[in-house]
Amino acid sequence: MTFISKRTGALALATVIFAASFGTALNGAVAQDAEPAALEAVQEEQNSTQAPDAAPQVRFVMNEVVQELPEQPEEPEASASDAASLRELVGSVDTSDQMSRELMCLAQAVYFESRGEPLDGQLAVARVVINRAESNTFPDDYCSVVTQRAQFSFVRGGRIPEPNHGSSAWTRAKAIARIAHRELWESPADDALYFHATHVRPRWAGRMTARATINRHVFYR
Known part of the structure; x- marks a missing residue:
């Protein structure tokens, strides 16, 4: 037992x-067997308790974002309607900007041919150069008109001399060139193609029609 x-x-x-x-x-x-489920529960708890200051997700924009800029007002240009006289208009023209080669040749013609003339006379000389460039009888641009052989006495060997860039006469010549080129002021010699000094009488003058006499120059068509 x-x-x-x-x-x-x-x-x-x-x-x-x-x-x-x-x-x-x-x-x-x-x-x-229960361990993976427990890990998932812990992970979900961590995600739900994530710090509020965590870095937000970065969102990328597929298309360009273009912000329109406000339109800038254009700088007003000198206008004949704003000037009471040619002298006032000349004083209002900005001559500080760099000039194109063509305008430079036009200003040089004004300077060397008529810097001692009144403003009307200087404008008339500029008109002659412009009218020739627009005519079928002469070259097509200002520089070629000015340097054409035996046309302007200040040209030597097809070259235009340098003006006195610091002189008031050069500043006025640049202003006159801009005014004439943009047709801001009417000239009594608006359609003239030729001119000469009053102290000479060239043979060709008898075949032309006089348009105006301004101080020491006579202008013809």
Whole structure:
């Protein structure tokens, strides 16, 4: 009896130990299976509790964004209607800008041919150069008109000398050239193609029609 009881007790003890071991293993298996879900829950909790000052997502714009700039008012140009006289108009013309080669040749013709003349006379000389450039009888541009052989006495070897750039006479000549080129002031010799000094009488003058006499120059068509 005693032996049987011990054996029975041993079996019972072994059964208990086996059951305990099997339960432990089963619980471990369940814990391992549940681990991914637990990690996901932790991750969701971390995402929901992210710091409010975290950097926001950067959004890229596919198309260009162009902001229109306000229109800049254009600088008003000198106008004959704003001037009471040619002298006033000459004084209002901006001569500080760099001149094109063509305007430079026109201003040089005014300077060398008529810098001692009144403004009307200087404007008339500029008109002669412009009218020749627009005529079929002469070259097509101001510089070619001025440097044409045997036409203007101040030209030497097809070259125009340099004026005194710091003189008031040169400043006026540049203003006259701009006024004549833009037709801002009417000249009594508006359609003239020739002129000469009053102290000479060239042979060709008898074949021309006089348009105006301004101080020491006579203008013809």
